[in-house]
Amino acid sequence: MTSTTSRATSADLADRARLTIPGGANSNVRLAAPRVFFERGKGAWLWDVDGNDYVDYLLGQGPNFLGHAHDRVVAAVAKASTSGMVFGAQHRLEVEAAERIVAALGWADMVRLGMTGTEAVQAALRLARAVTGRRRFVRFEGHYHGWLDNVLVNPGTDTVASAGQMASYLADSVVVPWNDAAALEAALAEHAEALAAVIMEPIMINSGSTEPADGYLPRVRELCTRYGVVLIFDEVISGFRVALGGAAQRYGVAPDLATYGKAMAGGWPVAALAGRAELMERFGTGEVNHSGTFNGSVMAAAAVVATLDVLTEDPPYERITRHGTALMAGLADLGRRHGVPLRVQGLPMAFHASFGPPDPVTDYRGLRTLDLDRYAAFSHALADHGVWVAGRGIWYVSAAHGEPELTAALERADRALTGHAAG
Ligand SMILES: Cc1ncc(COP(=O)(O)O)c(C=O)c1O
Structure with missing residues (x-):
């Protein structure tokens, strides 16, 4: 019989999931994501079953606009x-x-x-x-x-x-x-x-x-x-x-x-x-x-x-705009410091990060020049360092993201880029 205790690790659960859930995931969008199993989410944070925490900029693909479990x-x-x-x-x-x-x-x-x-x-x-x-x-x-x-x-x-x-x-x-x-x-x-x-x-x-x-x-x-x-x-x-x-x-x-x-x-x-x-x-x-x-x-x-x-x-729009704007600027700065073509563009509530030409892309055809595989690898490195994001570039900001999350996210992204740039 399989164990249902919360002590199972993400690796254990991934093995079990693959037996009864095709690909181990209930949406094909998640097939390429890191095989992390979450225990809980609150505000702008997620905790996995292995004891790691994450600043969450995926927000469940967007719905947790007020933060988790408001x-x-x-x-x-x-x-x-x-x-x-x-x-x-x-x-x-x-x-x-x-x-x-x-x-x-x-x-x-x-x-x-x-x-x-x-x-x-x-x-x-x-x-x-x-x-x-x-x-x-x-x-x-x-x-x-x-x-x-x-x-x-x-x-x-x-x-x-x-x-x-x-x-x-x-x-x-x-x-x-x-x-x-x-x-x-x-x-x-x-x-x-x-x-x-x-x-x-x-x-x-x-x-x-x-x-x-x-x-x-x-x-x-x-x-x-x-x-x-x-x-x-x-x-x-x-x-x-x-x-x-x-x-x-x-x-x-x-x-x-x-x-x-x-x-x-x-x-x-x-x-x-x-x-x-x-x-x-x-x-x-x-x-x-x-x-x-x-x-x-x-x-x-x-x-x-x-x-x-x-x-x-309590409209959060100004707060979210401030957070997203600072995060975008911080990520762009990290990209420059690490000498990688990390490009950040769009609206602060749901912006887009990618590797490619430094200038913002204004039409869909321009996006074809982006290095999607490199960004997907970076998103995995971010997960390894405690920042949870979508593999295809959207960063969602919630009403629960504040200064501590900004500081943590940028420090963690800095570490993720160190490995990424070296790798
Ligand atoms: C613009 C847009 N329309 C429709 C959908 C589909 O919504 P759902 O995933 O809830 O079916 C999405 C999902 O991301 C979307 O971004």
């Missing part, structure tokens, strides 16, 4: 769940969650809750198709919208990224370089009759944490309105993170629909599709199907309410 979120979820978890019917907290989301966003009238960003994106595309009666959509090079067949691509080549994925589903989209208004205008002019939607990350966080060029989003908005195409912002990362109202607030541009997840629920698995009433009501009439056993569960709604209350009562 007291108010934990208390709200625990309290709510003692009266039942899912009813297959409505409950008060769902209404409170929806009201808080709509108030926070400012531009949206209605919202539906779901479990994952992947689902929210599919609901948005379905709704856009229903409303327009058209099939195809525009998406952009380097943007990520989840793991389903019609949006998953190999970065750089825009080909299927998985065995078993139906390439024919990718043919539903027209792919355009991002931050290039002329290219979008040309695509709309050529395909408008067939296009239901334009879907984008309004900040290309998944590829370089690249901001939209001045005037780009207003121009996109104008073009979508002119061609009668539904504009979908995929704010699964940027939502509630770059501002309470996400990128739509930061850049003052309202989409027709937007998807959210990650930062909105203090780590709880919740996603949302928000939008203008005229579109969203099609779900309410039953004409467009959006379903899910766990949508708007008691815990999910409680987590959203508690998280948005914290973000509203």
